[in-house]
Amino acid sequence: xxxxxxxxxxxxxxxxxxxxxxxxxxxxxxxxxxxxxxxxxxxxxxxxxxxxxxxxxxxxxxxxxxxxxxxxxxxxxxxxxxxxxxxxxxxxxxxxxxxxxxxxxxxxxxxxxxxxxxxxxxxxxxxxxxxxxxxxxxxxxxxxxxxxxxxxxxxxxxxxxxxxxxxxxxxxxxxxxxxxxxxxxxxxxxxxxxxxxxxxxxxxxxxxxxxxxxxxxxxxxxxxxxxxxxxxxxxxxxxxxxxxxxxxxxxxxxxxxxxxxxxxxxxxxxxxxxxxxxxxxxxxxxxxxxxxxxxxxxxxxxxxxxxxxxxxxxxxxxxxxxxxxxxxxxxxxxxxxxxxxxxxxxxxxxxxxxxxxxxxxxxxxxxxxxxxxxxxxxxxxxxxxxxxxxxxxxxxxxxxx
Ligand code: ADP
Numbered sequence: 001x002x003x004x005x006x007x008x009x010x011x012x013x014x015x016x017x018x019x020x021x022x023x024x025x026x027x028x029x030x031x032x033x034x035x036x037x038x039x040x041x042x043x044x045x046x047x048x049x050x051x052x053x054x055x056x057x058x059x060x061x062x063x064x065x066x067x068x069x070x071x072x073x074x075x076x077x078x079x080x081x082x083x084x085x086x087x088x089x090x091x092x093x094x095x096x097x098x099x100x101x102x103x104x105x106x107x108x109x110x111x112x113x114x115x116x117x118x119x120x121x122x123x124x125x126x127x128x129x130x131x132x133x134x135x136x137x138x139x140x141x142x143x144x145x146x147x148x149x150x151x152x153x154x155x156x157x158x159x160x161x162x163x164x165x166x167x168x169x170x171x172x173x174x175x176x177x178x179x180x181x182x183x184x185x186x187x188x189x190x191x192x193x194x195x196x197x198x199x200x201x202x203x204x205x206x207x208x209x210x211x212x213x214x215x216x217x218x219x220x221x222x223x224x225x226x227x228x229x230x231x232x233x234x235x236x237x238x239x240x241x242x243x244x245x246x247x248x249x250x251x252x253x254x255x256x257x258x259x260x261x262x263x264x265x266x267x268x269x270x271x272x273x274x275x276x277x278x279x280x281x282x283x284x285x286x287x288x289x290x291x292x293x294x295x296x297x298x299x300x301x302x303x304x305x306x307x308x309x310x311x312x313x314x315x316x317x318x319x320x321x322x323x324x325x326x327x328x329x330x331x332x333x334x335x336x337x338x339x340x341x342x343x344x345x346x347x348x349x350x351x352x353x354x355x356x357x358x359x360x361x362x363x364x365x366x367x368x369x370x371x372x373x374x375x376x377x378x379x380x381x382x383x384x385x386x387x388x389x390x391x392x393x394x395x396x397x398x399x400x401x
Contacts, residue, residue, distance in 0.1 A: 002026070002083050003390045004070075004140075005383045006063075007090040008129025010121065011035055013062045016383045017070055017077060017084070020391040023384055026077040027070060031062040043069050050075040059125070063132035086141040087133045088390030090181070090382065092122035094146030096172060101149065101389035104130060104142040112144065118176070118229065141394035145386045150180030153221040158317075161228075175233075177225035179207045182380040183215040184222075186327045190376050191220065193363065194322065202322050204314045206307060206341075207380065209328035210238040210280070214307065216314035224317055226310055232266055235310070236303045238280035241270035243306070275299035282330045282337075304340040311341070315348045323374040324350055332379050335360065342375055349373040 001021075007014040016028040029043035039056035042049065050069070056062045067081045078084070089104070093115040102108050109130065116123040134142055159175040160168060167173045183205045191201035199220040206214050212235040216224040226234025226242075235242045249262055257265070265274075273280035276299040278288060288296035315321050326338055335358050342352040351371035360366050360377045367375040 001085050001391055001394065001396050002078065003387045003394070004084045004087045004133075004137075005090075005386045005390070006087055006129050006133060007383075008059060008125050008132075010125045013059060013066065013129060015066050016387070018384070018387040018391075020387055020396055023387065028383075029066070029069070031056055031065055034059060034062050041065055041069060043075060045075060045077050048075075059128040059132045060135065063129070063136050067136055081137065082139065084137055084140055086143060086390050086394035087137060088143045088145055088386040089126060089130050089133070090147070090386060091126045091130075091144045092147045092178065093119035093176065094144070094148045095176070096152075096174075098144075098146045098149050099152035101143055101145040101386075101393060103393050104134075104144050108144055118172075141390075143386075143390040143393045145181055145389050147178045147180050148176045150184040151175075151177035151215070151222045151225050154223055154225065158224040173229055175225070175228045177213070177215070177222065178227045178231050179211065179213045179215075180222065180225075181382045181385045182207045182327060183213075183217070183225070185382060185385040186325045186378040186380055187215075187217045187220065189363070189378050190323050190325050190374075193365075193376070193378075194374060196322060202318050202320050203325055204311055204318070204321065204323075205325045205327070206311075206331050207328045208235075208307075208326065208330035208334075208337075211240070212237045212242075212307075212328070212330070214310045214314065216317050218318050224314060234306075236275075236299075236306050237271045238282075239268045239271045239273045241266050241274065272299045272303065275302060282334060286334065286336070300337065300340070304337055307341045308345070311345065311350070312348065321349065321373050323376050325376045325378055327378050327380040332377055338366065338375075338377070350375060 003018045003020050005016045011034045012030055012032045014030045017026045019026055027045035031041045033039045034056050038053050040053050042051045056065060070076050071078050071081050091112055095115040097111050112123055112127050186205050187203050188198055191198040201220050203217045211231055213227045215222050232240050272285050276285055276296045279285055285296045285299055289300050339352055339354055339357055342350055349372035351368040352366055352375050353368040357366040362379060364377045365374055366377055
C-alpha cells in the first residue's frame with residue numbers, strides 16, 4: 001500500500017510517500033511559501049533532487065503540485081495518483097477526544113475545527129491540508145494523527161493545573177502535551193533496541209528541536225509531559241520561554257504591555273533568542289558561545305539546566321528509569337549539550353560516556369558501561385509513525401504501536 005504522509009503548516013506542506021508495510025520512502029519533499037509571490041517545491045526521490053519555483057496561491061494548489069510531481073513521468077515515483085490508497089495527516093491538537101490516530105470523517109473534522117481554539121496556529125492549516133487531500137484524492141482513506149494523542153494516558157494528578165476547578169470544567173484548561181508522535185516513536189524504538197517489552201519500559205524522552213518537550217514514559221505510556229495547554233510551557237525553546245512565573249504577565253500588563261505583545265513576547269521573542277538577543281538557532285548560539293559571547297553561553301546554560309531539572313523530576317515521578325532518550329535536531333546533534341545535561345546525574349544512575357557521546361551517529365547508546373540508566377540518541381521519525389498508523393487504520397496489518 002502506498003501511504004502519503006502530509007504535514008501542513010500555515011505556508012508550507014511537507015510530504016513523504018511510503019511503500020507500506022516495508023516502510024520504504026519512495027519520495028519526499030516540501031512546498032514552501034504558499035500564498036506568497038513565488039513558492040518553491042523541493043522534491044527528492046531515488047537519492048535525486050528536483051526543485052521548481054511556481055505560483056502556489058493556496059493549499060489546494062500546493063496539494064495539486066505535490067500529486068502532479070509524484071506522478072510526473074520524469075521525477076515521479078508512481079504512474080497515477082490513484083495508487084495512493086491512504087493519506088496520513090499530522091494534526092497538532094486533538095483535545096481530550098482523541099486517544100489515538102483516527103480515520104477522518106465529518107465528526108473528526110468538526111472536532112479538529114473545535115480544537116483550533118486551543119491551537120490557532122496549527123489546527124487550521126492542518127485542516128486545510130486535510131480538505132485539500134480529500135478533494136484531490138476522494139477515494140483514499142484519510143487518517144489524522146494527533147500530537148496530543150500519546151499523552152491521553154497522563155493521569156489527572158499530572159494534567160490538572162491548580163486553578164479553580166471550574167476553569168477546567170468550563171474551558172477544558174489542562175495539560176495536553178505535544179510532540180506525542182515523536183515521544184512515542186523514540187520510546188518504542190528504545191524499548192526495541194534494549195530488548196525490553198514496550199509495556200514494561202520506563203524512560204524520559206527529550207525531544208529537542210525548535211520546539212522542545214520532555215515526556216515521562218511509564219510502562220510504555222506517557223504519564224507526564226512538559227508542554228501544557230499550549231506548546232509554551234516547559235523547556236526553553238528557540239523563541240518560547242517555557243516555564244516562568246505567570247505573575248510576570250500581570251506585572252508587565254500593569255506596565256502597559258497589552259495582550260498581543262505579551263503573547264508575541266512569550267512565543268516569538270523569548271527562549272534562546274530572547275536570552276541571547278542574537279539567534280533562535282542552537283547551531284548559531286553554540287558558535288557564538290564558543291567565541292566567548294556571554295549571553296549565548298547563558299542561553300545554553302539555562303537551556304541545559306531546565307532539562308536537567310525535568311530529568312530529576314521525571315525520575316522521581318517514574319520511580320524506576322530504564323533510559324533517557326535524546327531526539328530532535330538539538331538532541332540528535334548537539335553532543336556538548338548532551339554532555340552538559342547529563343553531567344553530575346550519577347546519583348540518579350545516569351552516566352554518559354564522553355567518547356561514545358562525541359562519536360554518536362544515528363541510533364547510539366552513549367551511556368557509560370556501568371551506567372544503570374541507558375542514555376540513548378534516537379533520531380525521531382514522526383512521518384514513519386504516521387505512515388504506520390495510517391497503514392493500520394486504512395486496513396493494512398496492525399503495526400503494533
Ligand atoms: P523542528 O523542531 O523545526 O523540527 P529540528 O528538530 O530540525 O527542528 O531542530 C532544529 C534545531 O536543531 C535548531 O536549533 C538547530 O540549530 C539545531 N541543530 C541542528 N544541528 C545541530 C548541531 N549539529 N548542533 C547543535 N544544534 C543543532
